[in-house]
Amino acid sequence: MAPKARHTESTALSFHDNIKEAAKKNLAFRQTVCKGAFSELVVISIPPTGELGEGAHADTDVILFIVEGKGEVIFGDRKEIANKHDAILITAGRLHNLRNVGRHDLKLFAVFSP
16 A cells, blocks of 8 residues: 655645655655654665765754664764664764665655754
8 A cells, every 4th residue: 555645845734654664665865755843754765885975964853763774874983783673863963974784775764853
């Protein structure tokens, strides 16, 4: 059964769908599912050997939820493996990156919130 979300950028009062299924079916690198006044829900698909790109969000916390695949989270010199069902909190201002170290696309969803 296809997810109800159309994976188009929109402002919504609420989101009712299976976000894990939406993340699994997502083929875009980054697709906004819905936005609120203070947060954004996105699905992300990173191909093998791909990465989010090193960066920091000055005023935004990010929570990444791994749905499928294997990633490597990088915080400066520190590296950790992230697997299915893992959640990663990245606090505002923290330099970070996420690389796909698996053989298949890394599927995840993220919540961005200032």
